[in-house]
Amino acid sequence: MGYIVASADDAGGLGPEELQGGQIRRYGVPARLNPEERFEHWRTWYGTAVDTPMRLEKVDSPVRRNFNPTASTLCGPGFSIVELVNEPVAGYWNRDSCSGDIRLVHFKASSAEFNFSGRSEVISPGTVRFLDLSSGGGFTAPAGLATVQLNIDRSLLGLDEKSVKRLQRMTDVRENPMVRGLLLPWLSDWQRTGIERAVHRLGPVARSMMVALISSLLEEPAAGDLKPARLAAIKKFIHRNYRNQDLDVDAVVAYSFLSRRALYYLFEDEYLPVKGYIRMLRTLEALDLLTDPNSRRRSLAGMAEASGFKTLQAMRRAVKECTGSSLRDVQENPEALRSRAHELRKLIGT
Incomplete structure (x- = not known):
């Protein structure tokens, strides 16, 4: 040794x-x-x-x-x-x-x-x-x-x-x-x-x-x-499970044994609150799928489900709010949207 x-x-x-x-x-x-x-x-x-x-x-x-x-x-x-x-x-x-x-x-x-x-x-x-x-x-x-x-x-x-x-x-x-x-x-x-x-x-x-x-x-x-360790553990849990459509704030509360208020406090210095963090990871996953060269071979509804969104409309709204672009714009201009996804990842530390 x-x-x-x-x-x-x-x-x-x-x-x-x-x-x-x-x-x-x-x-x-x-x-x-x-x-x-x-x-x-x-x-x-x-x-x-x-x-x-x-x-x-x-x-x-x-x-x-x-x-x-x-x-x-x-x-x-x-x-x-x-x-x-x-x-x-x-x-x-x-x-x-x-x-x-x-x-x-x-x-x-x-x-x-x-x-x-x-x-x-x-x-x-x-x-x-x-x-x-x-x-x-x-x-x-x-x-x-x-x-x-x-x-x-x-x-x-x-x-x-x-x-x-x-x-x-x-x-x-x-x-x-x-x-x-x-x-x-x-x-x-x-x-x-x-x-x-x-x-x-x-x-x-x-x-x-x-x-x-x-x-x-x-x-x-x-x-x-203990805040950094708890935050790291909860973020790891979210990363493992954000593609699961049932993951929500209540599921994170149950995993962490924290109250909802304590969970919100844990994320108070982060770029996004816990609900926004889950949604952002799903949005980034959707952007990865939409900008993939083979994206047009997959249905938009299938990509929404694979990203953890419960509906296609929920994915449309999330992508529009984060990038200002429609799903069609993302597929037609993938390089620009990959750059935007990179910026978003830096903001949330992934």
Whole structure:
């Protein structure tokens, strides 16, 4: 296990890619090297790219021919996300006395045996847990190891040492509703196209999600603002379901366990209220269908139904209000309407 904070230069694997508002870096061993050289390259790079110094050793001899580990990192204000795919390897670390982060790790594939302060634990695929590097230890992963983790500056969460230790003693929190319903989908999707444009907004969201999770796990009142996490969860629910004609404000209220008034308050600083947000997503879906080169092969009523509108007239009104154009105008001038749809997506942050 490693916590990537730097990337190889151009002479190494894949050079860093700098992004506005944050940075995403990717690394892979050079393909031109033979297997033994690839392992040495990975081991050397790994030892300089982690904030907890770690030594890697082979578990197979010889190194498998397709040895191809990778690492990707997104760094934002007060947090980082790391995705790591390790080939068969063993790792050892010394006591981490200087890190101010708390680390939530999703072990995505393959079992590995970890040693924490002399105590052995087998961590199975699917496990989600806080990782404790405060004392020396190591791991052995004969089949490799794939992980994605969220690191948060501990000072942003108001955690004392006792609370941190309680969290680190929890061996698997994957069944927690916050983990299952929000954090895991979010971490699974972090490398999606366009995340660089939103990185400045991810810090408060990541912190809010972690505060909500920790409050749930420790059964203590949250010490931070949960609004960003709740808003992110509700928007995700709407995105998954807006094509369903039965989705309305009442359905969102039932999902969120909030009162209608509290739900409206949650959206008060957004570009649109919750009802308008649902309608806008349906309108954008309709515009995508209407501007598709094959749109004339589909009926307008069918496109309205596929977008989540209950009637064709409802789709006509929504498109007209958002673009000033009729459905026929949209189909006859698709490029202009695609530009308008792009502007609308930026306004609502999708």
